[in-house]
Amino acid sequence: MSNGGDCRYVIHQNAYIKLVLHALNHKTSAVNGVLLGRLSGEVVEITESVPLFHSSQIGLLPPLEIALITIEEYYSSQGLSIVGYFHANERFDDLELGSVARNIADHIHRYFPQSAVLLLDNRKLGALRNKKDAAPIMQLYTRDSSKSWKQVESTGTSRLTTKEPSANIVLLDFISSNKWSDIVDFDDHLDDISKDWLNSGLFK
Amino acid sequence: MVSKTEESQLRQLENQVENGGGGAWEYLSLVRKLKLRRSDKVLNHGLTLLNDPKKRSALGPDEWTLYEQVAIAALDCQCLDVAKDCIKVLQKKFPDSKRVGRLEAMLLEAKGSWAEAEKAYTSLLEDNALDQVISMRKVAMAKARGDILGAIDSLNKYLEIFMADHDAWRELAEIYLSLQMYKQAAFCYEELILAQPTIPLHHLAYAEVLYTIGGLENLQTAKKYYASTIELTGGKNTRALYGICLCTSAIAQLTKGKNNEDKEISRLAAASLEKDYKQISPDKVSLLGSALKIMKLQ
Numbered sequence: 001m002s003n004g005g006d007c008r009y010v011i012h013q014n015a016y017i018k019l020v021l022h023a024l025n026h027k028t029s030a031v032n033g034v035l036l037g038r039l040s041g042e043v044v045e046i047t048e049s050v051p052l053f054h055s056s057q058i059g060l061l062p063p064l065e066i067a068l069i070t071i072e073e074y075y076s077s078q079g080l081s082i083v084g085y086f087h088a089n090e091r092f093d094d095l096e097l098g099s100v101a102r103n104i105a106d107h108i109h110r111y112f113p114q115s116a117v118l119l120l121d122n123r124k125l126g127a128l129r130n131k132k133d134a135a136p137i138m139q140l141y142t143r144d145s146s147k148s149w150k151q152v153e154s155t156g157t158s159r160l161t162t163k164e165p166s167a168n169i170v171l172l173d174f175i176s177s178n179k180w181s182d183i184v185d186f187d188d189h190l191d192d193i194s195k196d197w198l199n200s201g202l203f204k
Numbered sequence: 205m206v207s208k209t210e211e212s213q214l215r216q217l218e219n220q221v222e223n224g225g226g227g228a229w230e231y232l233s234l235v236r237k238l239k240l241r242r243s244d245k246v247l248n249h250g251l252t253l254l255n256d257p258k259k260r261s262a263l264g265p266d267e268w269t270l271y272e273q274v275a276i277a278a279l280d281c282q283c284l285d286v287a288k289d290c291i292k293v294l295q296k297k298f299p300d301s302k303r304v305g306r307l308e309a310m311l312l313e314a315k316g317s318w319a320e321a322e323k324a325y326t327s328l329l330e331d332n333a334l335d336q337v338i339s340m341r342k343v344a345m346a347k348a349r350g351d352i353l354g355a356i357d358s359l360n361k362y363l364e365i366f367m368a369d370h371d372a373w374r375e376l377a378e379i380y381l382s383l384q385m386y387k388q389a390a391f392c393y394e395e396l397i398l399a400q401p402t403i404p405l406h407h408l409a410y411a412e413v414l415y416t417i418g419g420l421e422n423l424q425t426a427k428k429y430y431a432s433t434i435e436l437t438g439g440k441n442t443r444a445l446y447g448i449c450l451c452t453s454a455i456a457q458l459t460k461g462k463n464n465e466d467k468e469i470s471r472l473a474a475a476s477l478e479k480d481y482k483q484i485s486p487d488k489v490s491l492l493g494s495a496l497k498i499m500k501l502q
Contacts, residue, residue, distance in 0.1 A: 028241060030382070056378035059386075061416040066446050066495070073494045090382075091350060099384050190443050193485045 007114045008043045009084075009140060009160045011035070013167040014203055015049035016136060020171055022051035023088040023120050024180035029055040031185070032101070034068070034108070035084035035116065036075050044083050044114055045163075048075065050197060051185035059100045067186045074198075083112050086138070088120035095121065097141055102149055109143050117141035117149055118160070128172060134165050210238060218242075221249055228253055229263065229270075236273055243280035250274035251286065268297060275307055279314040287311055302328060306338060313345055321345060336366055347379070355379060370396060377409065386417045404436035404444075411447055420458050427451035431469065439476055448473035453499040 015035065023031050036048040050071050057063055072082055085108050087101040097105075097119055105117045117140070124137035140160040141149040152159050162168075174180070182202055189197040217231040228249040235242050250270055253259050260267055275290035291311060294304045309324035322345065325338050332338075339362050346355035359376045366372065377392035393410035400406060411429035414422040430447035437444070452470035474496050481489045 056381045059381035059384060059416070060412045061418075062412050062447050062450050063443065065450060069495045069498055070491055073498070074491055091348065094350060098382070100382065103384070190446075193442055193481060193488070196485075 006042060007039075007116075007142070007159070009046060009116050010043055010163050011046040011118075011136060011160070012048070013162060013164040013170060015046050016162050016167055017171050017174060018049050018051060018183065018199060018202065019086045019088075019118070020120065020125065020137065021174060021180040021183045022054075022185055023125075024175065025183045025185075026054035028090070030058055030090040031088045032058050032104070033086040033185070034071060034082050035086060035118070036071070036080045037083040038080055039083070039114055044116060046083060046116075048080060049086065051183060051199075053185060053187045055187075057187050063186070063190060064104065066190070071186075081112060082108055083114070084108065084116040084118065086118045086120070088122075092122045095119065095139065097149055097151075105141075105143075105149060115143070116160070128168060132168070134162070134168060136160055136162050137168070210234075214238065214240070218245065221245075229266075232270065232273060236269070241280070243277040246273060246277035247281050247283065247286070250277060254290075268294060272303070272307065276310065279310055282314065284311065284314060287314065302332065302335075306341075309338075310341065313341070313348070318345060318349055334365070336362075336369070339366075340372070343375075352379060352383065367395075368399070370399060373399075377413075381413070386413050389413050390417065402436060404433045404441065407433040407436065408441065408444055408447075411444070415447065415451060415454070418454075420455065423451050423455050423458070427455070427469075434473070442477070442480065445473045445477045445480075449477075449496060449499050 015037075019033050022033060025031075031051065031054045033049050033051040035046045036050070037044060037046040039045075050067075052058075052067055053063060068082065075081065085101070085105045087097065089096070089098070097117065101117065101119075105115065109115045118136075118138040119141065121137050121139055124131075124133070124135075127133075128137060135154065135158060138160065140152040140154070142152055143149050154160070164170075179202075182199075184195045184197055184199055186197045188195045214231075214234055217227055217234060219225075220227050221231045222245070232246060232250055232253075235246055251274060253263075254267075254270060254274060263270060271290045271294050275287045275294070278284070278287035278290065287307075288311065291304065291307050294301070294307065298304050305324070305328055309321050309328065312321035312324060322342070325342055325345075328338050329335060339358075343355050343358045343362060346352075346358055356376070356379055359372060359379070363369065363372055363376065373392045373396050377389045377396075380386070380389035380392065390410065390413045393406055393413060396403070396406040397410060407429045411426040411433065414426035414429065427448060430444045430451060433441050433444035434448070439445075449470050452467065477492060477496070478489065481492050
């Protein structure tokens with residue numbers, strides 16, 4: 001298999017929640033993050049995530065290069081590689097995968113051809129309290145042979161699922177306790193290196 | 205932009221207020237002075253103050269400023285009813301006020317009634333064409349509607365008149381960055397450096413954009429601006445230190461290592477980073493070491 005055409009993507013609860021909480025911590029700007037994991041047969045298991053940047057830092061190359069070098073170095077010792085990219089747009093109703101996101105995703109794709117892009121769906125996030133849906137509140141994009149990122153429609157059997165079916169319930173719980181204010185991203189680390197971008201204490 | 209002392213002052217007040225230690229009015233005044241966006245906290249604490257008649261009358265004439273501040277915070281948090289109530293109070297006290305008229309237009313904006321808000325702002329501008337806040341609102345509306353190119357257009361026109369508005373230049377630069385229009389973003393930072401040459405953040409932002417554009421000349425210039433950032437911050441800027449290392453590595457790659465003069469400054473930068481991490485973030489020191497090794501080899 002040479003592309004993401006047929007893969008399924010399973011995201012672990014902690015990785016999933018971290019990304020959404022990061023977006024909630026910076027409600028007035030775009031945020032992004034990397035997905036880490038491994039390929040097991042036809043499934044890409046996303047076991048970890050690292051929140052990267054918020055606001056205009058997203059379009060700049062130097063912080064991104066530092067982050068990717070550092071993150072890859074850290075997780076390769078655990079047998080994990082960068083398997084995808086997460087993005088949340090600045091505006092509530094913006095569900096387009098912009099050029100910055102696509103460019104970063106292309107770069108990641110070069111190293112991991114089955115990589116996925118996850119785009120936060122704000123409407124689904126807003127509706128979470130009322131709908132009690134188990135499906136992840138993100139849109140999945142993969143890159144097919146046409147070399148462009150296409151959204152994978154979530155009809156029938158979804159190609160993106162959370163490993164733990166109760167992930168959204170746990171997420172809602174964290175949201176109501178304002179857990180998002182504890183999230184540290186790579187941006188925060190570069191401003192103050194005492195801040196831990198691994199968020200090791202987050203889920204304890 | 206907020207200085208470090210102001211930032212720690214703000215954090216201290218914020219913690220105090222959040223934990224019931226009082227000082228709400230001082231906190232709200234500081235937020236107003238620094239023009240920060242802390243809408244959920246402003247709404248929470250501001251409303252508490254306003255709903256207490258004793259505290260409210262103790263504010264004297266500042267009461268109306270607080271109503272305005274809470275109204276804007278409420279709009280930002282989509283608590284439109286709270287905003288409407290505050291605006292009504294202000295309308296009663298200051299009928300025919302342009303400042304209240306602005307709030308009414310902002311309410312229309314928050315509701316998503318773009319056309320009506322546009323009309324309201326245009327008519328307010330007719331009486332006062334040089335009102336900066338209203339001109340800015342039109343840019344903000346364009347941005348909120350997703351009309352980014354329109355926002356750029358309006359912002360450029362705004363800057364033709366108010367060219368000393370540094371926040372506007374930064375906003376324009378950030379919009380350009382989001383569209384990957386790096387050369388245009390660089391131009392904005394150049395204007396900012398000319399206007400405020402001792403502000404390290406402008407030097408840093410300029411360096412980062414130049415690196416992003418790439419090419420040997422830009423990398424060399426970026427390195428200079430990372431260096432000036434380090435100078436202006438007394439060597440305390442992590443991003444600039446990393447930046448020097450990245451530039452050296454990228455230049456070496458482009459010139460196939462034939463350019464040898466750069467290495468000393470990057471050695472100093474790397475050493476400084478190692479020292480900082482050892483002191484402040486020791487668990488990440490070995491990771492830093494590996495990253496620096498990769499950059500030198502790249």
